Amino acid sequence: MTAHLCFSSLTSLPNPPSISSSSSSTRVHPNSISFKLPSRFRSCDADRRRRSYQTAATLTMDSQTSGKETLETVPSRVLLEVKDLTAIVAESRQEILRGVNLTINEGEVLVGHPDYEVTGGTVSFKGEDLLNMEPETRSHAGLFMSFQTPVEIPGVSNMDFLLMACNARREKRGEPTLSPIEFFGFLSPKLAAVNMNPRFLDRNVNEGFSGGEKKRNEILQLAVLEAELAILDEIDSGLDVDALQDVAKAVNGLLTPHNSILMITHYQRLLDYIKPNYVHIMEAGAIVRTGDISLAKQLEKEGYRAISSA
Amino acid sequence: MACCCYTNFSSTLAPLRLRRPPRRRNSITAANPASVSLSDPFVLDIADKLEDSVSTSSSSSFSLLQKLRDSSSQSLLSQRWPSPKDELYRFTDTSFLKSSKILPASPPSIISPSLSSPASNIITLVDGHVIPALSRIPSLPAGAFAGSAADIPPGALYENLLAAAGELFHNGDLFWNLNGFGAPDLAVVYIPDGARMIDEPLHLRFCAVDAAEAGSGRLPLSNPRVLVVAGKQAELAIVEEHLGVESGEGNSYWSNSVVEIVVEEGGKVSHSYVQKQSVNAAHIKWTLVRQETRSSYELVEISTGGKLSRHNLHVQQLGPDTTTELSAFHVAQGDQIQDLHSKLVLDHPRGYSRQLHKCIVSHSTGHVVFDGNIKVNRFAQQTDAGQLTRTLLLAPRATANVMPNLQIIADDVKCSHGAAISDLEEEHLFYFQARGIDMKTARDALVFSFGSEILARIPFEAYRKSISHQVKELLTAS
Numbered sequence: 005m006t007a008h009l010c011f012s013s014l015t016s017l018p019n020p021p022s023i024s025s026s027s028s029s030t031r032v033h034p035n036s037i038s039f040k041l042p043s044r045f046r047s048c049d050a051d052r053r054r055r056s057y058q059t060a061a062t063l064t065m066d067s068q069t070s071g072k073e074t075l076e077t078v079p080s081r082v083l084l085e086v087k088d089l090t091a092i093v094a095e096s097r098q099e100i101l102r103g104v105n106l107t108i109n110e111g112e113v114l115v116g117h118p119d120y121e122v123t124g125g126t127v128s129f130k131g132e133d134l135l136n137m138e139p140e141t142r143s144h145a146g147l148f149m150s151f152q153t154p155v156e157i158p159g160v161s162n163m164d165f166l167l168m169a170c171n172a173r174r175e176k177r178g179e180p181t182l183s184p185i186e187f188f189g190f191l192s193p194k195l196a197a198v199n200m201n202p203r204f205l206d207r208n209v210n211e212g213f214s215g216g217e218k219k220r221n222e223i224l225q226l227a228v229l230e231a232e233l234a235i236l237d238e239i240d241s242g243l244d245v246d247a248l249q250d251v252a253k254a255v256n257g258l259l260t261p262h263n264s265i266l267m268i269t270h271y272q273r274l275l276d277y278i279k280p281n282y283v284h285i286m287e288a289g290a291i292v293r294t295g296d297i298s299l300a301k302q303l304e305k306e307g308y309r310a311i312s313s314a
Numbered sequence: 315m316a317c318c319c320y321t322n323f324s325s326t327l328a329p330l331r332l333r334r335p336p337r338r339r340n341s342i343t344a345a346n347p348a349s350v351s352l353s354d355p356f357v358l359d360i361a362d363k364l365e366d367s368v369s370t371s372s373s374s375s376f377s378l379l380q381k382l383r384d385s386s387s388q389s390l391l392s393q394r395w396p397s398p399k400d401e402l403y404r405f406t407d408t409s410f411l412k413s414s415k416i417l418p419a420s421p422p423s424i425i426s427p428s429l430s431s432p433a434s435n436i437i438t439l440v441d442g443h444v445i446p447a448l449s450r451i452p453s454l455p456a457g458a459f460a461g462s463a464a465d466i467p468p469g470a471l472y473e474n475l476l477a478a479a480g481e482l483f484h485n486g487d488l489f490w491n492l493n494g495f496g497a498p499d500l501a502v503v504y505i506p507d508g509a510r511m512i513d514e515p516l517h518l519r520f521c522a523v524d525a526a527e528a529g530s531g532r533l534p535l536s537n538p539r540v541l542v543v544a545g546k547q548a549e550l551a552i553v554e555e556h557l558g559v560e561s562g563e564g565n566s567y568w569s570n571s572v573v574e575i576v577v578e579e580g581g582k583v584s585h586s587y588v589q590k591q592s593v594n595a596a597h598i599k600w601t602l603v604r605q606e607t608r609s610s611y612e613l614v615e616i617s618t619g620g621k622l623s624r625h626n627l628h629v630q631q632l633g634p635d636t637t638t639e640l641s642a643f644h645v646a647q648g649d650q651i652q653d654l655h656s657k658l659v660l661d662h663p664r665g666y667s668r669q670l671h672k673c674i675v676s677h678s679t680g681h682v683v684f685d686g687n688i689k690v691n692r693f694a695q696q697t698d699a700g701q702l703t704r705t706l707l708l709a710p711r712a713t714a715n716v717m718p719n720l721q722i723i724a725d726d727v728k729c730s731h732g733a734a735i736s737d738l739e740e741e742h743l744f745y746f747q748a749r750g751i752d753m754k755t756a757r758d759a760l761v762f763s764f765g766s767e768i769l770a771r772i773p774f775e776a777y778r779k780s781i782s783h784q785v786k787e788l789l790t791a792s
Binding site: 143149158168172 | 755766
């Protein structure tokens with residue numbers, strides 16, 4: 005199976021990223037990044053796990069990355085670094101990552117999905133080893149991972165959930181926690197940025213939300229947590245054109261020169277709204293091609309087969 | 315004082331009476347060893363003490379109560395203390411009661427101001443006695459009555475109530491009869507045909523004041539009893555609250571209460587029931603509901619207190635197009651037992667019922683029991699009955715015994731039931747963690763959210779808020 009990843013950056017980047025498929029390291033600098041990946045790569049549901057992971061994918065990323073040499077000279081600019089990462093599905097021992105430098109499946113692996121097991125390589129986030137961090141520590145470090153199918157949590161209101169998440173982060177940073185009223189003030193502009201009705205705050209987390217509402221809710225959480233690197237896992241799946249535009253608008257509303265977004269997607273369509281700086285193509289658990297948005301366009305025209313045979 | 319004894323030991327059990335000359339009792343037991351198997355000395359002992367206590371009580375003379383005592387005493391002596399061999403007590407260990415020295419609660423003397431409540435319509439019962447000083451009902455509709463049965467004026471109302479109270483309930487167990495025999499007072503709520511009392515609920519407050527120090531082995535027993543009658547097309551909302559009011563924390567007592575509710579044709583009763591007894595108390599309660607044609611009854615139960623808490627709920631639909639909705643949320647912490655035995659009998663066409671039972675056991679010695687029986691009899695065609703029970707076991711060795719069961723004889727019905735017992739969903743916890751929320755906060759939020767579905771059904775905001783707050787504190791502290 006094939007998929008492609010695209011990166012687009014809002015700012016012009018001095019150095020193009022270099023992402024190699026088997027042995028070199030990948031650097032991602034603060035900027036927006038988008039990935040297109042085959043859904044099997046990132047899926048965490050059992051259904052998908054059963055399928056074969058022998059797939060080709062393209063990734064596009066929007067980031068500033070450079071080769072190994074520059075990596076050593078400017079280590080402070082490195083946000084996320086994935087080196088020779090290999091991983092398997094813990095249950096079936098099936099290999100899903102084969103020495104990838106910037107991989108997709110880590111979507112889950114990065115936040116520590118218990119069903120996957122890293123077998124080799126390193127991932128460092130802002131110079132710290134990500135693989136040894138607990139999921140909540142990764143979040144506190146400034147990494148955000150959107151869920152492809154966000155779970156519904158009956159009985160917990162969205163407002164309470166966001167407040168808990170926000171205060172957990174503030175506590176970690178040594179900032180005073182917010183009261184519900186203060187929090188509402190903090191939240192209001194963010195609601196507007198992601199075009200969400202405040203009524204959603206009273207509803208239970210994701211319960212009865214439509215596909216687009218769930219995705220926008222993920223983006224709202226990202227806005228609240230103010231993460232430096234967000235991995236948005238197929239945020240365009242299952243959305244119609246209008247919902248996709250809403251989600252894309254929400255993402256664009258959050259972009260600043262100081263944060264980066266890694267997007268994983270199947271389709272070119274999302275990239276019409278969010279422009280990636282870099283595009284990576286992933287195949288069979290390794291990144292095989294890296295380029296700019298033209299790579300995504302080429303892919304759209306010719307399909308994965310052309311890319312992987314090239 | 316008179317004591318317990320038998321008149322008759324024929325092979326078919328003839329009606330027994332408690333009032334016997336004291337001397338004959340020993341002679342009969344001695345002379346007739348067969349009687350030992352028919353009577354339970356422990357039950358006799360309690361009945362004996364209760365009889366002493368109610369006959370000294372001044373308010374015991376009115377005939378509604380007398381009638382109740384007579385009928386209860388007849389059944390009482392044929393009943394044994396329940397053992398694990400009895401189906402209804404298979405999983406519910408009553409040895410806490412059996413090993414205690416049970417004494418009737420003494421009549422309330424000084425009324426402590428701590429018993430007052432901000433509720434606007436309230437009837438307070440202290441150890442089973444209606445306390446007029448702590449009761450007020452400003453929004454009682456015309457023609458309605460709420461208070462002690464001793465204060466009912468003679469006339470049509472009295473006759474109506476006598477008829478309603480007189481319908482004997484034959485499936486009452488030992489505790490039902492102990493209550494009927496030992497109740498020192500009878501609180502009555504009567505809403506006449508077409509009247510409404512739903513904007514401001516009527517708060518029925520059951521306070522246990524006479525209590526013994528935990529571990530002393532003494533267990534003061536009170537037998538509060540309430541009869542609620544909602545007339546034709548009448549609407550009534552009640553909030554029933556059980557609590558211990560004592561100087562020391564966690565004192566011991568036994569509250570053995572009965573609430574009977576009659577909903578007449580087209581009537582509507584919304585019933586919220588909150589049980590927050592002391593953690594060293596025993597709370598055994600009967601709720602008996604009789605629903606006439608096109609009536610509706612909704613119960614929301616939140617039960618968190620008591621070392622041993624048993625709720626026997628029996629609802630009978632007596633006419634077609636009748637609606638029953640039952641929800642319960644139980645929390646068993648420490649060494650608590652939370653038990654709900656419910657029985658819903660549908661005998662008529664187009665009945666509707668929903669039952670949702672949820673409980674949390676948060677300690678390894680905690681125990682919940684649920685036996686939910688729904689009987690859809692031959693003539694109950696086109697019944698729509700649903701039942702769901704969900705249990706959250708949060709500690710290793712925490713125990714739940716759930717027996718959801720539907721007995722269906724009618725052949726054109728829609729019925730469903732389900733049971734689930736689990737720990738918290740990993741997927742939910744992971745979602746919290748991925749957003750930077752630590753495990754403890756995530757667990758607390760999820761545990762509370764489990765019960766919030768039931769808490770949200772409490773129809774009055776002020777109660778909903780205060781009860782939710784109390785439950786939250788309880789669950790977070792554990």
